[in-house]
Amino acid sequence: MSDAVWRVLAERGFDGLTIRAVAAELGSSTGLVSHYFPSKKALVAHALAVAGERTAHRALHTPPAEGLAGLRAALLNVLPLSGEMTAINRAWVSSWDAALADDGLGADEAARLAGWREKVAGHVRTARERGELPPGTDPEETAAGAAAFAHGLVVHALFDPGRYPERRQAALVDAFLDGLAAPSS
Amino acid sequence: MSDAVWRVLAERGFDGLTIRAVAAELGSSTGLVSHYFPSKKALVAHALAVAGERTAHRALHTPPAEGLAGLRAALLNVLPLSGEMTAINRAWVSSWDAALADDGLGADEAARLAGWREKVAGHVRTARERGELPPGTDPEETAAGAAAFAHGLVVHALFDPGRYPERRQAALVDAFLDGLAAPSS
Structure with missing residues (x-):
């Protein structure tokens, strides 16, 4: 089911991510899909959770680095440098379209962005302690x-690979x- | 008609920008709206053109600046520093959701982004000539x-004003x- 959601999303974007489209991708009834995802919002939330898991999984498998090298690795880790990270x-x-139009999804996204900034700030602190930053x-x-x-580089690179x-x-x-x-x- | 499109967009995002929603906003029939915008894609393209015009209009009314000051003004001009620029x-x-899922809209967006980078590059060249950049x-x-x-700052600021x-x-x-x-x- 997750794979079908993901394929519809990659091909049609969030605007095209509907229960009907997921059912067609699976070759199943819309009733079956609705059983798992009672609304479009549930579908969107699921797709974002999958994206978050995939990114976290990648970060876990990135060789650990400290200080400025860790900051560099953290920035490179989010860029569309591979087919998977592009998807x-x-x-x-x-997802920002739906997130900007829905208070709950918007708050989730704001928290994700703040969490990532905090992670990046940790690398900056270490780099400063090591004398790699002023x-x-x-x-x-x-x-x-x-x-x-x-x-911003993610956006520019996505539109102009x-x-x-x-x-x-x-x-x-x-x-x-x-x-x-x-x-x- | 443009104002109604704009109001629906600001309130519901592109995902909620439908011919039916614009008709409801106008208190008119969907037939009237369809006469002007035969498809959702036409609606989206119109809304983006309006956004482009508004931004260009703002740039024209920004006091001219050269070199590094011009670069600074160009960057500040795109940020959500006012209610209008936030909208x-x-x-x-x-709009990136629809643009990433449609080759034509995606190419338009890539061209807009490249055009803006070229404008920014002009300020960088002048700043370098003036000795303001190495x-x-x-x-x-x-x-x-x-x-x-x-x-990227636009995105972070939009989600966490x-x-x-x-x-x-x-x-x-x-x-x-x-x-x-x-x-x-």
Whole structure:
């Protein structure tokens, strides 16, 4: 069932994610799908939970790194650098339409974004302690900037994959990190 | 008609932007709305064109600035720093669901994003000529990073307006620009 939801989502976006479309993908009745997902909102919430699990699973299998290297790994981990991360990001960016129009889904998304910024801030703190970032670095503000940069890069790369090959995305991350590491003016 | 489309969009997102909802907002028949917008896709394209016009109109009325000040003004101009820009950005971010699921809308969005990066690159070139950015600055790559940063900040601020007051958004832009202006390591 999860795979069918995922396939419909990847092909048609959240707007096309309907109980009828999932039933057609499964070759089953809409009644069966409705039994698991009583509403479109339940379908959307399920798809987002699957996307979150997949991303967390990836992060667990990324070699641990500390400080600036950990920050770099965290930013690279969210970018569409593979087919799987492109599919996850398409689903995630598509979900913002529904999330912006629904208070509950919107609050969930705000919490997910804040949680990720906090994780990034942890790497910034360690990098500062190790002397890899200037002593005046503010972890929360630096993390907010880094998270904005990475998520905006996700959007630009998704819409224009030909202009954002893997190497260019990584180079943009490195240039951004160089800006953080430079002594502030 | 445009205002009704806009109101439905602001309240329900693109997923809720239907011919029936626009007709209800107008108190008219669906036939009348269908006469102007024969499909949901036509409605979506119209709403995006209106959003583009509103943003361009704002840019025209922003005091001209050159070099680094022009770059700063261009980034601030897209952020949700006012009620109007919040509404425009909600519509724009919401539109990515439909744009990622439709080749034509996706190509339009890719072209809009590339056009904005080119405009930002122009400010970077002028700033470099004026000695406000290091001589080794690459305009296209710097613009790609700045555009990613600004658009990601749009998303974070939309979902969490309480944590992203106007002053913080502007401070994050200034910190990002400081990173560009610092001598590269």
